């Protein structure tokens with residue numbers, strides 16, 4: 001008898017280290033138990049994981065593609081240029097004089113002559129089609145003067161373009177800023193779109209995991225009631241569900257990682273060819289260790305967060321009767 | 322150790338289950354809580370472990386004011402009160418051993434200690450050979466005894482039992498009562514709700530008698 005109910009020994013007074021040990025024990029137990037319980041209903045678990053995986057993978061892939069597009073912008077030094085294509089038969093010294101004259105203008109920051117010869121060399125180097133040009137009797141490329149304007153404000157540029165148009169010996173004036181700026185605006189739009197899709201899908205992940213946890217809480221209602229009746233604290237009751245959220249998020253992130261790596265493998269061929277055609281040596285890289293860690297961490301955090309919300313909403317409503 | 326001071330409980334339905342109940346229990350006492358069905362016995366017990374809150378009055382347990390206890394303290398209060406519930410409150414997806422071990426796991430005891438205490442409690446209630454059985458495979462009386470083992474496994478200073486012999490034949494009833502008397506002999510304060518007057522009169526301990534939620538008399542001893 002005495003070993004069963006030692007008189008007066010109420011709550012056995014545990015020291016701090018005992019309590020910490022007990023706390024660690026319960027964490028380890030629940031950590032494993034939450035995962036094992038998921039495998040009790042494999043279909044439900046896999047469904048949640050797949051939905052979470054897709055919701056996480058989509059913004060990651062969009063982000064990687066945008067990152068790729070961003071490298072195009074880095075190639076461009078950012079200052080808009082005006083290209084002045086000269087008539088084919090303008091002599092080199094005439095073109096040189098013309099360049100110095102233009103460079104001296106007050107509304108121009110710099111002007112550089114690219115002779116027909118240089119233009120041909122550049123073309124050969126970048127395009128790999130040199131042989132074709134060599135087989136032609138004459139160099140078909142015109143000389144051009146590349147101009148960096150002082151001001152890129154709309155009105156100033158229009159005036160400058162008009163006055164350059166008046167120059168003799170000029171075949172064509174090309175201002176490359178317009179389509180570049182348009183492209184960049186589109187990129188920015190795509191970036192914001194990706195961000196919004198990412199946010200929407202992250203909220204979706206929170207709702208999916210939160211809902212799975214709500215259902216699990218409902219299924220384990222009587223257990224929660226009994227645990228509360230015999231002295232389980234709120235954090236003791238909450239713990240299994242936080243770990244459940246962790247596992248749901250982590251499993252989803254692992255799935256997302258697989259989807260992303262597979263997609264990169266599938267897309268990298270065309271992307272590399274596209275990059276080469278833009279004289280860009282960019283290649284879509286598989287996720288490295290750091291990025292993988294980031295994806296897994298992000299997924300788990302989302303899972304725990306979803307669980308915190310869901311548990312906060314649903315657990316306090318369950319009181320023993 | 323336990324004091325009720327003018328305690329009333331009105332349920333949201335409007336039913337006044339307890340009206341102005343006052344009594345005091347010293348540590349180590351053994352009392353029966355009697356009264357007709359619906360007299361308020363279960364309600365009184367629920368108030369002690371804060372499953373319900375009183376509408377009026379004060380409840381003191383070990384110097385702590387149970388009406389004002391914060392939600393986070395309720396768990397620690399319940400660890401000091403072993404309760405044998407009228408409806409057992411067992412977990413049907415866990416075996417007998419796991420059911421009895423639950424309060425100890427919650428209390429954070431070491432696994433070796435848990436094993437020893439659960440075995441001791443189960444052999445005390447005569448279910449040593451049933452630890453791997455699931456509650457659904459046990460009779461009502463056996464389930465009741467699992468509930469008793471769970472209530473005492475944590476060695477609480479106060480033990481409440483709500484109609485613990487309701488499902489038992491006279492033979493088993495007597496065994497169970499002897500068990501409670503033994504707990505009491507080692508210092509545990511015991512309150513047993515029952516409407517089995519013959520049992521109460523046979524044992525002859527203090528009686529807290531409820532009638533329509535009011536204290537009729539508090540005989541010590543009867």
Ligand SMILES: Nc1ncnc2c1ncn2[C@@H]1O[C@H](COP(=O)(O)OP(=O)(O)O)[C@@H](O)[C@H]1O
Pocket residue numbers: 332333334336337338356357358359360361362363364365
């Ligand atoms: N949750 C509740 N809501 C409303 N009325 C209740 C509730 N629980 C008990 N009652 C009522 O309070 C009275 C006392 O009930 P109870 O404490 O269970 O009595 P006893 O255990 O003595 O049979 C009864 O009339 C019962 O119907």
Ligand SMILES: [Mg+2]
Pocket residue numbers: 362363364407483
């Ligand atoms: Mg009752």
